[in-house]
Amino acid sequence: MTFADIKKLDGAKLRYALMDLAKEIPDAIALGRGDPDLPTPEFIVEAARSAAREPMTVAPVAGMGELREAIARNAVRDHGVEVTADNVLVTTGGQEGLFLVMSALLNPGDEILVPDPRYSSYDQAIAHTGASFISVPTYAEDGFDVRPEEIEKRITPRTKALLLVTPSNPTGGIVRPETGEKIAALARKHNFVVVSDEIYGKFVWEPYSHFSMASLPGMAERVITLSGFSKAYAMTGWRVGYVIAPEHAIRAMAAIKSHTTGPVATLSQVAALAAARSDDSCVREFRATYDERRRILGDGLKAMGLEFGEPRGGFFFWADASSTGMRALELSYLLLKEAHVLIFPGTAFGETWSNHLRITTLQPTEVLVEAAARMTSAIATLRRSGAA
């Protein structure tokens, strides 16, 4: 694929095209996809190995009972959300969860408010229902937290839901509790549902901490929480996510799920169960690792002259590359071709973000150092050549 072809793309298609290009470059360093490089913890792998030796049954569509229970218990333990197994649906990754949520909620003509920039993989799930999404701007000076007044301005009689991703992919922003409370008041006043994608919730950086929208008083009946094992336990390939919602919504989504993919693979659910029943010490180790990487990569990006706010959560830097004098799409392409570093341009996450880059911390520290060195030298050459 040539640059002329790439230039025509945006959203998820752009991301996949760049990943395909990177595959042709043997020493490419991938700071693109949100796929943790760390292996799935050994105790989870061991659970799968022993289950594989025994006969297994196909799980119910809504998920293995024990897994739904463990997920519910953790929601109570970690977030103080009062739920039971009946409020939990196990999905084929958070990705299927978001499709099921949109199908269960949205009618043609409905509107769903989506903070901009966004995880563009939601686009197709929303479009498929015949509903439309209404962008809500977010700002670097707020650390990309959402402004309740920007939400309120866009509420119409057709507003069915608000989609939050906290911590955010791509910005690394979070919804702070004080924002959450204001949003909850709006949701009650205007009667909309809050869909809260908290898949990066285990990775929030000090002084911030994660809080769950469903934990706010009276919100359990208005919030659908989406999460999963992919990011928290380095389990992307296992394809296990979940949705927590009022029971009638779970029943509805399970009915839809019987037509989308049926039950999740049993072995994957057994592995997820081991993760869900653990004391999360592996997550604490992951957190320390990602936190260190975040500092190292942050220093590298500063040295390149990129501008960004410190991420408050998740695996991503959302950096403004205006100072290079090059559009982010051109710059990403150049960094891939010349420096062999894969990062995603902002337009993969929203049409207007042509100066931004999303860069992940999902490589070992020495690789991050190498990536930063390659990028620095490529950008320096660029500046010398007068493009900047």
Next chain:
Amino acid sequence: MVMSLSSRTAELIGRDVPPSAAAGAHRMVQAAIDAVNDALDRGETHYTDRPGILPLRQKVSALLNERFRLASRPSDLTITCGLTEARFVCLQQLVEPGGTVHALAHPEAVAGAATIRGAVLSQAAAEADLVFVPASAGEEAIRACLSLIKPQCMVVYEVDSEQETFHPAALPGLAEQVVTIGDLGLDKGLATARLGYLAAPHQSAPGLRDFKQALTICSTNLSQWAALNAVEAL
């Protein structure tokens, strides 16, 4: 209820389809167990390529070509989360909202997916924009059905575990309109691995692959390695 649901949802409650061959306990064949362990040793715990791991796509494609004398390409084949996802992706991607679907047999297998698409089921093959033809309906019935369809009608041919060799792509003018779907490894104890495939004509393949990616990103990594080894051990 504070949270109201979409109208299509109301139509679906109580119309769940049970996954095929679900009942009872399934022990994976040894080749599949070995593959799971080897894949875990190699750290195969990440997302795979969206359409599925290449060696499995090559294998499935080769088996289909051999059995049905097709010319399907691994690059036009997508590994899905069970036959269920293969059906679903076809129904969402190959019919427009308001379009018409005809099922030669087992309408319950596609009725829910059609509802989610906003498509209608019809008894008349001649009206359909997509016909669903399970191989189990038999060659004669399939030929009769396909003799009635509109020129642009898409055909979803569902292979079952019987060893049939008839394939509708062999009928004059149909090669570019038939998507072949099936389950993987049911006879190898792999029912719990939840894998299927869809093999599409070149033109339809990218859209189907993109929709599958939007729905589930990729199919379960370990299941794919298990299926590869199980199929190779044939």
